[in-house]
Amino acid sequence: MIVVKRVLAHSRSGECTLQALSTRKTRRRRGLIRWKRFHHLGMGVEYPEKVRWKCVRCTMCCQDTSMRKRCIRLLDEEISGIRAETGLKAEDFSIPFTHSPPYTHEMRKLDGRCVFLKDGLCSIYDARPITCVFYPFFLNRIDQELYRFELTPEKCVGLGIGHEVSEKQFVRLFNLATRRLKSEDDTEGT
Ligand code: SF4
Numbered sequence: 001m002i003v004v005k006r007v008l009a010h011s012r013s014g015e016c017t018l019q020a021l022s023t024r025k026t027r028r029r030r031g032l033i034r035w036k037r038f039h040h041l042g043m044g045v046e047y048p049e050k051v052r053w054k055c056v057r058c059t060m061c062c063q064d065t066s067m068r069k070r071c072i073r074l075l076d077e078e079i080s081g082i083r084a085e086t087g088l089k090a091e092d093f094s095i096p097f098t099h100s101p102p103y104t105h106e107m108r109k110l111d112g113r114c115v116f117l118k119d120g121l122c123s124i125y126d127a128r129p130i131t132c133v134f135y136p137f138f139l140n141r142i143d144q145e146l147y148r149f150e151l152t153p154e155k156c157v158g159l160g161i162g163h164e165v166s167e168k169q170f171v172r173l174f175n176l177a178t179r180r181l182k183s184e185d186d187t188e189g190t
């Protein structure tokens, strides 16, 4: 649990999955959200209540937009997973990114689009980073004991349609984050 807290503590500075909500519009939107909470691995985790979402594959989250540059951060374990999946070298698809640990790289883009976006689809879907898996949410650290799944500031067009995102889904996302981050810690120790 200590490990999880330590690595998640780094997450606050991210601006993609873990992006700070900055626009006035987004702050207004946050004010309307009611948060529900579950406890897991000794921590509280909040998530927005009654949010409906379905990915309509618009690919907005895989590329830069007029609102902001998309930064797709990568953990070392994710780099290894993508290399195993594609046979590529790390430098073929990523750029070192050292000022927001535990992330070590960001994804390369071509013409503002992720290098793995092919014909409107993710070509490494099963190996995609948590930055992508979490979208349109990101995990924000509120304090030592509390984390919160918030909505990214740019409005994903899939919000408001589809099924309500359940607590079970947020637990699964939180488990994925802790597994990947725990793995980073194990790697550091070997
Ligand atoms: S922006 Fe939203 S709807 Fe579009 S691809 Fe990303 S998650 Fe799916």
Ligand code: SF4
Residues within 6 Å of the ligand: 061, 062, 063, 072, 107, 114, 115, 116, 117, 118, 121, 122, 123, 124, 125, 128, 129, 132
């Ligand atoms: S890894 Fe896949 S899901 Fe993530 S930005 Fe690239 S194409 Fe999109």
